[in-house]
Amino acid sequence: MSTYGFIGTGNMAQAMMKGLLRQGVPAKDIHITSPRSAEKLAAELGVVAMSPESLVAASDLVVLAFLPNQLEKIVQPLNLQDKLVVSVLAGVTLETLSAATKSTQIVRTLPNVNVAINQGVIAYASTVLSATHEKVFQQFADSLGHHFDVSESQFATFSAVAGSGPAYVFKFIAALAQAGTQNGLEATLATKIATQTVLGSAEMLKQSDLTAQALQNAVASPGGSTRAGLDDFDTQNFDAVVAHAILATIKHKHL
Ligand SMILES: NC(=O)c1ccc[n+]([C@@H]2O[C@H](COP(=O)([O-])OP(=O)(O)OC[C@H]3O[C@@H](n4cnc5c(N)ncnc54)[C@H](OP(=O)(O)O)[C@@H]3O)[C@@H](O)[C@H]2O)c1
Known part of the structure; x- marks a missing residue:
């Protein structure tokens, strides 16, 4: 040892x-x-x-x-x-x-x-x-x-995705839990549910041969409620919001 x-x-x-x-x-x-x-x-x-x-x-x-x-x-x-x-x-x-x-x-x-x-x-x-x-x-x-x-040369990008990443995942979990609370779930329960959902989904992705994109489509049946939610994420430019935040992180690290 x-x-x-x-x-x-x-x-x-x-x-x-x-x-x-x-x-x-x-x-x-x-x-x-x-x-x-x-x-x-x-x-x-x-x-x-x-x-x-x-x-x-x-x-x-x-x-x-x-x-x-x-x-x-x-x-x-x-x-x-x-x-x-x-x-x-x-x-x-x-x-x-x-x-x-x-x-x-x-x-x-x-x-x-x-x-x-x-x-x-x-x-x-x-x-x-x-x-x-x-x-x-x-x-x-x-x-x-x-x-x-x-x-x-890739350390700054790695740092934004993996170093700062935990804070961004915590932010997503907090937002998911808050949305649950706003729609009737008790706060502690909502946090537990959101946390376990993120943990289980990450593990599912890790164990799967499918990409994160393909797994989104597998959960969302056409015309169903999850598809309605994913479409709303797209309308709100969720991917662009994340990309913008990562770029802001990288730029700041270069200062
Ligand atoms: N925090 C993070 O998430 C993170 C992530 C990636 C990289 N880093 C890097 O990790 C490094 C440390 O960051 P940190 O957040 O852990 O900093 P920190 O909590 O401010 O700790 C700094 C440490 O340096 C010690 N120190 C000061 N003068 C010293 C000396 N002359 N000899 C030996 N030790 C001395 C301090 O000791 P005393 O307490 O005894 O004064 C303290 O333990 C930084 O270079 C940072 O870039 C941090």
């Missing part, structure tokens, strides 16, 4: 740690460091707080999980040269990571928040990894969900 070190213990690091712990990684194999929160978090989760230098020495895989503008300052004093370094720093390229860390074994990732329940979607791009480091990274990523080898 590999050991994992997190430099930075904020929202994303905690989501990843929760996923690893849920997956059965022993808490003693998770090392953390940060100036203010690490000790308290270690007491809460049972993971091990240590100095950055000790963490680098004790960890097979080192996750950079602080804010992007802190990169130089934090890694400069550390000896990361032969280390497997996994960055979650948004917008920081492999080239910049290589120059700052001096490591040749780097994986740039973009995880989404669902890593906390081992259902994450993670984009990654890497330098050429040794066979051992490749195995360690694959095991780490498998523990957190599904990972996709994506060219760095």
Whole structure:
């Protein structure tokens, strides 16, 4: 079993740690460091707080999980040269990571928040990894969900669809539940129904050979009530609304 070190213990690091712990990684194999929160978090989760230098020495895989503008300052004093370094720093390229860390074994990732329940979607791009480091990274990523080898030029789009995507799916669930409430369902029940409907439909799509488009048509018989609803979505330009929001997300990420 590999050991994992997190430099930075904020929202994303905690989501990843929760996923690893849920997956059965022993808490003693998770090392953390940060100036203010690490000790308290270690007491809460049972993971091990240590100095950055000790963490680098004790960890097979080192996750950079602080804010992007802190990169130089934090890694400069550390000896990361032969280390497997996994960055979650948004917008920081492999080239910049290589120059700052001096490591040749780097994986740039973009995880989404669902890593906390081992259902994450993670984009990654890497330098050429040794066979051992490749195995360690694959095991780490498998523990957190599904990972996709994506060219760095596509990270911004991936980030809009998968990184921000959970917020948009929550928005759809809230809207579906609210529409149910407006038409007579009790609010808590409406939320449960909408949530399970989205979960079951995603699972149905995943297990099916059909496309999402074909499955829409399979649910909607001609002249039926679902067809009336789908036609109304089209009249309201639902697809264009989604495309517009994704573009707004991508443009903002480029700022
Ligand atoms: N949140 C997301 O959904 C998300 C998604 C994709 C990518 N990311 C990326 O993940 C990274 C972290 O984001 P976040 O949302 O988790 O940030 P965050 O909650 O603000 O956490 C930042 C962390 O950096 C730590 N830190 C500050 N100075 C440090 C130092 N000198 N050495 C070590 N650690 C230090 C802080 O420690 P203290 O608490 O001790 O001050 C804190 O734990 C960012 O680069 C972001 O681009 C985040």
